[in-house]
Amino acid sequence: MFCSAEAEARYAAFIDAAPGAVVGLDFDGTLAPIVDDPTQAHIHPEAAAALIDLAEAVGTVAIVTGRPARQVLALGALDDLGDTIAARGRRLQIFGQYGAERWDSTHRVIHTPRPPSGLATLERELPRLLRNAGAADAYVEDKGLAVAVHTRRLADPVGAYDRLLPALKELADRHHLVLEPGRAVIEVRSGAADKGRVIKELVRATDAKAVLFVGDDLGDVEALHAVGGFIEQGLAGVRVCVRNPEVSALLSLADVVLEGPDGVISFLRALVEDVRAHASDN
């Protein structure tokens, strides 16, 4: 599970500092299994119990996702979970759309900015681009602040992805937007937010001495780099990657590698046990 002796030592230091630590968790592929239909990506059945315990064990728990906050609240049943966490005097935070949207279990309001200029025009141009790329049947997810083109359910998902990538890049550039490639998905969005900025903000706001992030996809790379930056500054940082057959780029950044959302839940449970054991020893 640990990729090096240094990683294991930093995990031990993280456990020491857990009451003031930040834990960031990606949603799709991390807390929810990858499925063909993005509207059906429900959270792991054991995630609620694991998150309740985690929120009591560490200082800050945040779900940091590319999903719109409203969607992740529904797919994760996180409103109810937030109630339970709040009733125990703790807090769950959600950063949706790579940090552009925010919700927390204390205030229960989604803060969302206006859609980036250029997005509406781009969406009108999209059907023609999809037809020209032989991907007219791609599933287009309107995320309000962004648009995501999914190739997973096409006959040739990899071929369509490879044709769409340069075409969408040209379209995004023309509208001063950025591409966010992911697992069988290419998203066009504003470049104003990313998961790394969220992690940096959380660590600074809470003056955390320890930080851990779990992710599986390219949109998580900035968060893993942010943890890496804090490690260089002497914090107890742990970069946890979920292995997946579609994106291997994260593995070289990992301190810990896990197998799917089942592995994530087991890891979070073990982490909570380690924090409890450490507290009862001290």
Ligand SMILES: O=P(O)(O)OC[C@H]1O[C@H](O[C@H]2O[C@H](CO)[C@@H](O)[C@H](O)[C@H]2O)[C@H](O)[C@@H](O)[C@@H]1O
């Ligand atoms: O940051 P995340 O929480 O990982 O969200 C990233 C994107 O996840 C969703 O797409 C991914 O999951 C789908 C359901 O399992 C899967 O069908 C798709 O292939 C994956 O890329 C979501 O639909 C996107 O909007 C998110 O940006």
